[in-house]
Amino acid sequence: MALLHSISGIRGTIxxxxxxxxxxxxxxxxAGAYGMWLRSNYGEEKRLKxxxxxxxxxxxxxxxxxxxxxxxxxxxxxxxxxxxxxxTIEMGVIDHKAHGGVIITASHNPENWNALKLLNAKGxxxxxxxxxxxxxxxxxxHFKFESxxxxxxxxxxxxxxxxxxKKILELPLVDADAIAGCGFRVVADGINxxxxxxxxxxxxxLGVRDIVEVFCEPDGLFQxxxxxxxxxLGHLSxxxxxxxxxxxxxxxxxxxxxxxxxxxxxxxxxxxxxVSVADYVLSKTPGNTVSNLSSxxxxxxxxxxxxxxxxxxxxxxxxxxxxxxxxxxxxxxEGNGGIIYPALHYGRDALAGIALFLTSLxxxxxxxxxxxxxxxxxxxxxxxxxxxxxxxxxxVIDRVRSKYNNQSTDLTDGLKIWFDREWVHLRPSxxxxxxxxxxxxxxxxxxxxIAGKLKDDIREVLRSL
Numbered sequence: 001m002a003l004l005h006s007i008s009g010i011r012g013t014i015x016x017x018x019x020x021x022x023x024x025x026x027x028x029x030x031a032g033a034y035g036m037w038l039r040s041n042y043g044e045e046k047r048l049k050x051x052x053x054x055x056x057x058x059x060x061x062x063x064x065x066x067x068x069x070x071x072x073x074x075x076x077x078x079x080x081x082x083x084x085x086x087x088t089i090e091m092g093v094i095d096h097k098a099h100g101g102v103i104i105t106a107s108h109n110p111e112n113w114n115a116l117k118l119l120n121a122k123g124x125x126x127x128x129x130x131x132x133x134x135x136x137x138x139x140x141x142h143f144k145f146e147s148x149x150x151x152x153x154x155x156x157x158x159x160x161x162x163x164x165x166k167k168i169l170e171l172p173l174v175d176a177d178a179i180a181g182c183g184f185r186v187v188a189d190g191i192n193x194x195x196x197x198x199x200x201x202x203x204x205x206l207g208v209r210d211i212v213e214v215f216c217e218p219d220g221l222f223q224x225x226x227x228x229x230x231x232x233l234g235h236l237s238x239x240x241x242x243x244x245x246x247x248x249x250x251x252x253x254x255x256x257x258x259x260x261x262x263x264x265x266x267x268x269x270x271x272x273x274x275v276s277v278a279d280y281v282l283s284k285t286p287g288n289t290v291s292n293l294s295s296x297x298x299x300x301x302x303x304x305x306x307x308x309x310x311x312x313x314x315x316x317x318x319x320x321x322x323x324x325x326x327x328x329x330x331x332x333x334e335g336n337g338g339i340i341y342p343a344l345h346y347g348r349d350a351l352a353g354i355a356l357f358l359t360s361l362x363x364x365x366x367x368x369x370x371x372x373x374x375x376x377x378x379x380x381x382x383x384x385x386x387x388x389x390x391x392x393x394x395x396v397i398d399r400v401r402s403k404y405n406n407q408s409t410d411l412t413d414g415l416k417i418w419f420d421r422e423w424v425h426l427r428p429s430x431x432x433x434x435x436x437x438x439x440x441x442x443x444x445x446x447x448x449x450i451a452g453k454l455k456d457d458i459r460e461v462l463r464s465l
Contacts, residue, residue: 005135006316006430009126011106011115014059022114027063030116031070031102032143037134038076038099039144048152049077051092051119053084053160054104055253056193056218059114063104067116071102072152073145081160083194083218085255086117087349091167092160093123094345105254108227111220124346125318161198164351165205171343173284174355178362180207185245186358187261189236190216191226193253195350202351206358212243228252228259228337230267237265247361247368251350257337258350260357262368270337271296275375277339277353278331280360282306287330290323292316293416294425294438295335298376314413315427321346335380378421381447383437384429385455387462393428393435399461400426400454417454422446424454 003012003021010030012022019026038048050071054060068078079096081089086103093101101119109115118126118134126134146152169176186208190196196216203211214236215223225232228250240248240261248261260268268276278289279302289303292315300310308330313323320340324332333340338348341356361371387393397415410416414427414435425438435458439451 006131009115009117011109011113013112014114015112022063024062024066027066027116028070029138029140031067032074032140033134033138034100034102034116034118035071035074035076036137036143037130039074040133040137042099047077048075048099049079049096051079051081051089051096051098051101051157051160052104053081053089053092053101055085055106056083056196056220057104057106057111057114057253058220060104060220063114063116067102067104068154072154074143074152075146075150076152078152078154080154080156082156082158083197084160085164085194085198085351087256087345087347087351088160088164088198090119090123090347091164091345092157093119093121095160095163096157103254107254108252108257110226111222122346124321127318127322161201165198165202167344168202168352168355169205171341171352171355173281173343173359174206175359175363176206179358180209182246182362182365183210184208184247184358184362185210185212185243187212187214187236187239187243187245187248188216189214189228189233189248189250190218191224191228191251191253192217192219192222193226193255194218195251195253195255198255198351199249199251199354202354206355208358212239212245214239222253226253228257228270230259230269233259233261233267237261237267241265247358249354255350256348258339258353258357259337260368262372264369266369268368268372271335271378271380272298272372272375273337273353273357274331274333274335274339275299275302276360276371277341277356278302279306279375280356281331281341282308285330288327290320290327290329290332292320292334293410293413294427295333296378296380296440297423298378299335301376312410312412312416317348319413378440378442379444379447381437381439381441381444381451383439383451383455384434385437385458387433387435389433391433391462391465393433396458396461396465397426397428397435399464400457403457419450422450424450426454426458
């Protein structure tokens with residue numbers, strides 16, 4: 001069993017004892033702390049409202065009902081979108097002028113996990129400071145519930161996805177006519193969650209009439225690992241080739257990450273989802289970009305090609321959004337297929353990514369595989385190294401850093417070291433004695449080589465302690 005806290009919420013496995021997994025007690029405590037945080041910000045008398053929604057996990061209705069009941073007991077009105085994507089709820093907070101939002105989803109985790117992702121009134125994930133404020137209110141003995149005549153209301157709003165899609169189609173850089181004119185044949189993998197509802201509906205709205213649906217029944221019984229990595233998308237790749245499709249589209253269970261399969265069955269690469277969409281956006285609206293420190297440097301090169309500046313942030317959507325606002329980025333995101341397009345909203349949005357990607361493909365009149373060849377080619381190697389329990393991880397990383405004083409480094413989030421066309425990012429885990437090692441090079445061998453070198457450096461430091 002596992003129960004993990006982060007600045008954006010809480011997640012854990014279903015079952016077991018309170019404090020060891022995401023039990024009803026933990027859900028109610030966390031929802032209560034969130035309700036108290038809202039009250040502390042807006043006052044006792046103000047009528048508050050919160051938008052909630054969930055992915056298709058089997059545990060979703062149970063947890064959603066618990067969250068709604070706690071908030072209502074605190075006198076907060078609940079607007080329930082029921083099955084809905086994460087970006088749809090984010091935009092729903094704005095549409096309803098709500099004071100916050102709760103998304104019940106464990107994102108790319110397996111189906112026996114679930115989570116509460118918490119939003120502020122901007123429809124964005126809570127900042128670190130907001131999260132700390134909320135955690136200070138988790139003492140259940142201080143929770144305040146309302147009398148029967150002051151309980152919060154509850155309504156269902158099934159229109160949020162259609163409103164989300166409508167706003168995507170209204171974006172100046174989305175060209176539904178061009179997409180429809182190409183007669184694309186697209187395979188959509190909904191990983192048995194809300195993507196099975198949202199992606200086909202978006203494709204239809206964009207004029208794609210030839211859609212092959214794969215795992216689009218939103219029953220929560222994931223038919224493959226839900227993280228949209230190439231190794232998990234074999235069935236989608238085979239279906240794209242078998243159906244002679246132009247592209248395959250895969251999302252994670254809450255539809256904030258997008259992975260693409262080319263017409264030849266090869267992965268476009270989740271790192272290049274953002275690169276390709278950014279290249280199109282920058283060609284029409286030049287400006288700055290942001291990605292996290294573990295994302296490909298191809299985005300920096302594409303940004304420079306269009307005359308903009310690229311900036312890095314710490315890993316995590318809230319950090320990327322903060323950097324995008326600071327540097328007035330026109331597009332940004334994370335190299336896991338997470339696209340953030342501020343012209344729509346400040347949140348990772350696979351649906352917006354699909355619309356922009358298909359527009360670019362349609363307007364250029366090239367195949368998916370040929371589009372990929374237009375970008376700088378890099379390969380990313382993802383590794384980790386286990387450390388002894390109780391080890392001073394920041395101290396280990398600092399000792400490694402001292403070996404590379406002549407290299408360009410960044411200490412924003414662990415340690416990143418640049419070596420000409422190669423880089424490595426050492427990032428300590430927040431939940432276990434592990435250092436994650438991300439390395440990028442011009443080919444897979446180069447990336448693996450630099451990752452191996454840093455593993456050896458870490459082992460050398462450990463032997464000297």
